[in-house]
Amino acid sequence: TIFLDEIGELTNSAQVKLLRILETKEFFRVGGTTPLISDFRLIAATNRDLKESVLNGKFRADLYFRIAGTSIYIPPLRERPKDIPVLAYKFMMELAQSKGVSFGGFSDDALSLMMAYHWPGNVRELKNFVEKALLLSEGRVIRARDISSYFEEHSEFGRSLPTKFDSSVPSQLIFDNLQKIWEELKAIKMKLSEIETEKKLSSGSETLNIEETEKKLITSALEKTKGNKVQAAKFLGFSTKTLYRKMKKYGLR
Structure with missing residues (x-):
């Protein structure tokens, strides 16, 4: 291929x-x-x-x-803002692990700013933005005041871009889906906060252990999906094969 x-x-x-x-x-x-x-x-x-x-x-x-035998249309990021928090956390985890640094996640007001931005560079721009935010945060929770300057500097790029909404989708359904994503993200943030507190109490270090964080997130995903490994892998952004490998690595069943 x-x-x-x-x-x-x-x-x-x-x-x-x-x-x-x-x-x-x-x-x-x-x-x-x-x-x-x-x-x-x-x-x-x-x-x-x-x-x-x-x-x-x-x-x-x-x-x-x-x-043009088979075509798949993927809407630009500005047309699917509910994907932004999910992608941002996925990129944050991947980058933190590859660079060996800690991360504290995004506050609610920071995520609101990110979802309101048009992202003219689509997913590539979001990933670059997350990488920059991760390195500058030094393990802290990223808040709106930390990233607002980025959107002010780049606001002109996205203002003329059209945004399409499907009026046939009930607004309550959209709200319910967004609420579900928010709750899942808050649960992840709480887990990370608990892990960070445990690390500080045990060693006085403010640096999160990436492997321990990953183990906790996998455990949480399995609990949320009641042991359904296919759904847990999808939630975490892994392939099922990768999830099984990581479960074996961390001694999870």
């Missing part, structure tokens, strides 16, 4: 080469003279409207119809 990101940015010459490879399954190594054959599956992504690009002559119609 080959994944090509931002396929809409390909030059015309690159589009011709890609189309030939897709049709013949043949390609040449750089500097090579012997054709090589490869049978592969192509997955491509773009933030452009390729149909419009075809009409404007910026994207080849034959290549478009060659790759």
